Amino acid sequence: MAQLFFSDEQSFKEIEVDLWHEMAKSLAKSSHPFRYPSLATQSEEGPQQRTVVLRSVKSTAKELWFYTDGRSAKVQELAQDERAAVHAYHPRKKLQLRFKGSVKVLKSGEKWQEAFDGIPKNRYFEYSTQKAPGTGLDEVPEAYPSQPEQAAQYFRLLIFKTDQLEALQLNANRHFRVLFSYSQKELRQAQWLQP
C-alpha cells in the first residue's frame, strides 16, 4: 500500500490543511486528478453532474472557483437552487473528496473581472458560441461559430462555498473517513466517520 495521504496519526487540523493544500496544488499541474472535479446540481428532473476545470482555490474562504457560460443548464439550475456538491478522486493516493455547499453565480464585479481578465483571448470561444450550450444541432459544424466579442456577456464565475468537506482514505486493511463542517469560513467541527 502506498503511503497514506491521511490517517488517525495526524490531528484534524493537519488533515484539513493538507486536503485544501492538495486541492490548490492541482491548479499548477494539469494531470492532477483534483483539477477536474465533478460539480453536481439539482434540476427539475433530478440530480445533474458534470466535469469542470478547477480554476482557483481560496483555502481561507473555503471556496472553489469554476468558469462557465451563463447560458448553460448548470447556471439555470443554480438560479433555482444554489445548493451544490463537488466530487474529486485521486486514484494514486486513493483519496476521495466530497464538498457540500452552495454556488454564487457572478456576472460582474471585481472577482468576476479578475477571472475574466485571466482568460487568454484565444479561449473566448469557450464562452461565446453562437448557439447556447446544450442546443440541439442538425449538423455538428453548427457548433463551431463563436462571437468572441460576446465572451464577457456570457462568461460566468461560479464561486462554490464549502459547508462540509468529507474525505475518504482507502487503505487495504483499514479505511479512514473524516468530516469537516464549516460556518462563516471557520472550521466548526471535525469528526471521524465509519467508512
Ligand SMILES: Cc1cc2nc3c(=O)[nH]c(=O)nc-3n(C[C@H](O)[C@H](O)[C@H](O)COP(=O)(O)O)c2cc1C
Ligand atoms: C475535462 C473537462 C473539463 C471541463 N471543464 C468545464 C468547465 O470548466 N466549465 C464548463 O462549463 N464546462 C466544462 N466541461 C464541460 C461540462 O462537463 C459540461 O459538458 C458542460 O458544461 C455542459 O454542462 P451543463 O449542461 O450541465 O451546464 C468540461 C468537460 C470536461 C470533460
